[in-house]
Amino acid sequence: MPDLKPVSTRSALLTLLLGAEVPRLTTRELVAAASVVGFAEPTVRVALSRMTTAGDVVRDEEGAYRLSERLVVRQRRQEEAAHPSLREWDRTWDLVAVTTAGRTASDRAELRAALSDLRLAELREGLWARPANLDLAWPEAVSEVCERFTGAAPAAEPASLCARLWDLDGWAATARRLLDATATDDPVLRFTACATSGRHLLADPVLPASLLPDDWPGDALRASHVAYKQWVVDMRRSLTDGAA
Numbered sequence: 083m084p085d086l087k088p089v090s091t092r093s094a095l096l097t098l099l100l101g102a103e104v105p106r107l108t109t110r111e112l113v114a115a116a117s118v119v120g121f122a123e124p125t126v127r128v129a130l131s132r133m134t135t136a137g138d139v140v141r142d143e144e145g146a147y148r149l150s151e152r153l154v155v156r157q158r159r160q161e162e163a164a165h166p167s168l169r170e171w172d173r174t175w176d177l178v179a180v181t182t183a184g185r186t187a188s189d190r191a192e193l194r195a196a197l198s199d200l201r202l203a204e205l206r207e208g209l210w211a212r213p214a215n216l217d218l219a220w221p222e223a224v225s226e227v228c229e230r231f232t233g234a235a236p237a238a239e240p241a242s243l244c245a246r247l248w249d250l251d252g253w254a255a256t257a258r259r260l261l262d263a264t265a266t267d268d269p270v271l272r273f274t275a276c277a278t279s280g281r282h283l284l285a286d287p288v289l290p291a292s293l294l295p296d297d298w299p300g301d302a303l304r305a306s307h308v309a310y311k312q313w314v315v316d317m318r319r320s321l322t323d324g325a326a
Contacts, residue, residue, distance in 0.1 A: 092138070106142065112147065163280075176232055177230070213290050215288070276310045
């Protein structure tokens with residue numbers, strides 16, 4: 083059985099909110115769903131209070147909770163990770179060159195994070211690349227300081243280059259452990275795997291199939307994650323409807 087780090091109450095509640103099909107959940111809905119996966123009501127209520135103070139969630143006049151704007155962006159990223167916008171790969175690559183100098187360390191770190199979020203990898207300092215098989219929405223923060231190109235592969239053997247730019251074996255090994263966990267009957271372990279897989283999918287480079295190792299588990303993990311999220315939604319609905 084995979085050795086997964088237990089999620090905190092905060093992470094569990096964020097998983098429920100990030101995966102919800104509606105923009106807001108009531109305290110009753112969150113308490114009911116969290117109880118199924120091992121979190122007691124007093125712990126949930128304390129966590130919600132702390133999350134409100136920290137700006138993770140916003141509590142409305144009716145006492146329901148919604149994600150803060152910062153976490154709405156994360157929700158959008160997780161949804162895109164579960165349903166990536168693919169296009170047929172014509173063997174070209176997206177290349178991004180950083181052209182603006184004199185930026186602060188904080189600015190450089192933010193740019194690196196933005197380029198990583200776009201599933202690019204750093205080929206060498208200031209030059210980022212990936213196969214051009216994704217429809218990417220380029221944020222203004224990237225366009226302001228970078229030049230973008232689309233061209234031929236920057237290596238004679240693009241599959242070998244991908245293996246160097248991304249830890250494909252490590253990502254696949256973790257994905258397979260998560261898939262094993264979601265196949266168990268233990269509700270706490272399955273929920274932990276779902277919460278973890280949401281984060282893990284953000285690191286999937288989503289490469290063309292011809293550049294991936296055999297038996298790549300990316301599609302299987304996405305399907306498992308989506309199916310389990312729907313189960314959580316159905317479970318939450320049944321609990322709150324039954325208590326009505």
